[in-house]
Amino acid sequence: MTSNLGHITQTIFDGKHVQVLHAPNESDWTLLTFDIMHARANGKVAFASKLAQALGVNFIGVVPKYPCWYPKHEMDELTDLIKGKRIGPMLAYGASMGGYGALRWGSLCGAHSTLACSPQATIEPSLLGERDKRYQLRYISELHAGMRVNEEHLAERNFVIVDRFFKNDFVQANLLPASDSLRTIFAPFMFHSTAKCVSGRENAAQIFHAALEGDHAAIKAAIRRKRVTAFERAVNIAKTCNRKHRPLLAEKIVERLKETHPVDYALVTADAMRRSGRSNEARELYLGIIERDKGHKLAKQHLSALNTNCEFDVQK
Template sequence: MDKQILFEDEHIRVIFLKGSSDTLVISFGDLISRAKGMSINAEKSLIKYQYNVIGIMPKLKSWFPKSSMLQMQQYVQPILQQFKGIVGYGGSMGGYAAIKYSKLLNMQKIVAFVPQYSIDPDVVQDRRYAEFFDPSIHQDMQIQANEVDSDREYLIVYDPYFTEDKEHFLKIKPLLPKMHVIHLPFTGHEALAVLASSQLLNDFVEKPFDITYFYKRVREVKKQSKFYYRHVLDALLPRHPQALLKILENQDLALDERYFDAVLKQKLVQQLFNLKQGTVQNLHKLGIQLHQTQQATVPSPNVKTTEQTFLVFNLVSLKLECYAADIIGANSQYLVPLTVQANSLVKLELNGENYLLTMNDRGIHKLIPEHEALPLDQSPLVFKQYEGFCSMSYKQLTLSCDEQGFSHFVESGAEEQSKLQLC
């Protein structure tokens, strides 16, 4: 398809993509999809439906300064005059621009995902983007009442439980006389990524708003999204631990091992173990690989925390964690008690072999056979006994165990969470 640059300055690059439809889509980039060559935000989906597109792509994290947009307007006006149907589309910074410049660019419909009202720290409490605020180009940058009107239809998609985005929505809402809202709970600021779908984008552009239809389509798309369950699980786990089991029971999941980051993966594994549902099938559904398991009978745990749980090494997450004795017994193939003595190196027995538990400066543990040489980057953990309590250390750091059962090596070592008992 033909492309040409209509306008360019230090802040934006404006590209026209010629199509064959009767609709013109003005697609705004965001912090991630910034100007790169001749690329346009959501280009593949827009090409699929043969839309004519004006792609307004930010070069910098500068929130489409008004001075640039006013200069640009005269260059795109001849194209705008050719279309009766003009739809604005964008997320986050792009959603902000789609709303703010809707009247300037004569858009009839605006689809904005998680838009900002402003990034001015004097105007909003949200500080995620405050570092990008530049008083020299962002004077009165908030969306103004005279930049929108009732001739235009606004559709906003956001997560009502995500505090930062909700603040922006509540400030935008009174300004928009004709607005539809789609709530997308437990997706944080990733609504656009969760709903990435060519067909849904086409629906947003072409179909008159019908709340029943759109919520049905949104549910269909989000359940197929590789981002959706990541956000749902992260949001639900602390309050609704059974939600994980319901998702595993009702969904035919086969996630890639890189789907979850290390922190969330550790939370999920711990939750499965606490629910006594750490089956191979459940772990594989979540894309969690088994490095090794404990086959032999394991000794009883004997390192107790101030939370009255026991410290073990998790063979799935490869982390030191804390569990109640019955949880350790139910997951004995994965949770290995430590073999420690006062003032000695930390060891554990795995399938009849003795290992030193070591760690490096990046917090990565390794099990080293007891009589083998240590890798240069690994140092052993030391179990120390003091008057009335014990502790575990790595170099100058001390192990601290929190009430959720996670452990961290910290600089201070005399706090209650760092005190252990040898049973």
Template sequence: MIDLFRSESVVVRSMPTKDVSRWIVTFDNYGIGHGFDRPGFGQEFLRQSGVSALHVMGCQEDWYQYPEMAEAMAAARAATVGADRVMTYGSSMGGYAAIRFADAVRAHAVLALSPQYSIDPQKMPSETRWLQDSHRITWLPEVDGRIICRARPVVVFDPLEDGHQVTRIQRDIDIRQVALPYVSHPATTYLAETGLLKPLVLQALSGDFEHIAFGREARRRRGASSFYLSNLAMRQPAHRRGLALDLAQRAVKIGPSSPLASLALARLLSAEGRHDDAIKRLEGIVTSTKRAPVYLISYVDALVAAGRFDEARPYAREAVEALSHQAHLHAWEGALLQRLGEAREAVEAVERAIALDPRPQYFQLLETYRDDAEANALSQRNGAVRVPRMLARLSTAIRGVRKA
């Protein structure tokens, strides 16, 4: 393992195998981790498959908007000179990079799972999933401009989640698309569960990939996927709640150890008012995942839905501390504190959100919370106890700023 290029922002790490005639250049997905003391995207999978790899690793979730990317890609290109096949590969943010840097490494093939065209609000105003990052990042025209790609990328995605992004990619370049509704974002999880990820990667690398046949087979396997069924359950409208619960229960039977399948069922149980069942199931998920923050958040939401605000508070704090860089979670915690009548603490939580992401919705919440804090202080001086107002409105506002 050798670092071919390293700066404060990006590393290109070489992990060759015995076969150096084929190389895959990978790019990190969102949330894979900060810094460089970690595996690259797909590192162990590619090593076990006997495929030589270059792992391009960004220092954080910046969509590779680094001025030194040209130099980094030059190092990657030099390392694969003479190879029979070079493929760029990534999921989500990594899929964005796999398409955009394919020409820079002279790739013969591209595999992009659930990619973005861009998350720059000026280019993709409909994209709201990474708003905090999209406003933080300085978008470089040499990276985030019009796509030029000589290879014809293979793009696997859920059109309900990423159709707008893929449509925009197609305006710039020709692609081979495999659209799989209800596999969610990223499609990687579904492909791995159904045993399709490895053949997809190897066939795309070899040049033997047939996207129409692959799409047919991927759709055929949906009924045996707990991930697919749980996503399909969560997509059902309110008047099909019975069908949603049935689908979620089937998902859990197929994948009894899958926290994602169990989570979907818990959320639906909570929406049905079956709070004890939902909370019990979420307690099991939190334990089995060693208190992973994403599941703590859902556990707090279920406790709040059950009116168990005091119980929810320490778990909310734990989740926020684990993901303190995410502004929407500070606003989320502020809503809980407001419900508990702790207006001053709610103000402080929203101020933390604004420090990370000064969006208008947070300022609106801050104004409301400050009004309540001042009114509470006045009521206490007058010997009265005041219940926080506008809770329904606040709940609606928080749902609007929660990250998708």
């Protein structure tokens, strides 16, 4: 049972690296979230805060002030504070850097279960080598050395959602501790957007409660239902087809997205046209995207590459 008290957000901690928000509610459980690397603390919103309001649940959100990966010396100050705001069992939830935060700090903050989408196990270059170089520039030895997720950090129940076909994330998943308390759920062709499988009020509510109860089968079924209808999955399958020299199949897969997701449709279709020798048609699609959104960097990059390649082909 829940009783929405207006979900007034309070800033209960404002440090050098993170800010902690609390939206109290007389619910019978608590949602604790850790935000993504692109989030910036503003005292108002946190990862899944709107979803928590819709669910009417007691909510605590840890929000970074920069891509900090939740450093120990500041997080150690927060564990008792967050425990003091908990009502009933608590679920720690996050994606990417937030998934790391949920796994590394959720239990220490009092969470009974953790749900992590495409998390990192570490960003320490000496542990990753060439396998995942995405976050090397974010690594600061004074903050992040020895901060890998280990078994001692895990909650009673931990669920990791990852796309095993997305190489960097699968590398990170394999660096997580081998533990009976940690279950991995695969979400093929969601790439780094596995958190989209948790979207939607009813779907999220089912997954959150299943995570609190340790119901792996229910989480897996809910993730699959959401995944097969996700437009991101269709886009990513089509991108894979392009990379594997199946451009006509890629075009066919994204055709249904032409009206609902026109930019994604145009980007994938233009790439398919380029790969099948229809450069002029591809150019028109890229120009259409740029006309719609003059700041669309990816379309500009692809158009520039296309023009360069065309010039090279002519010279050749």
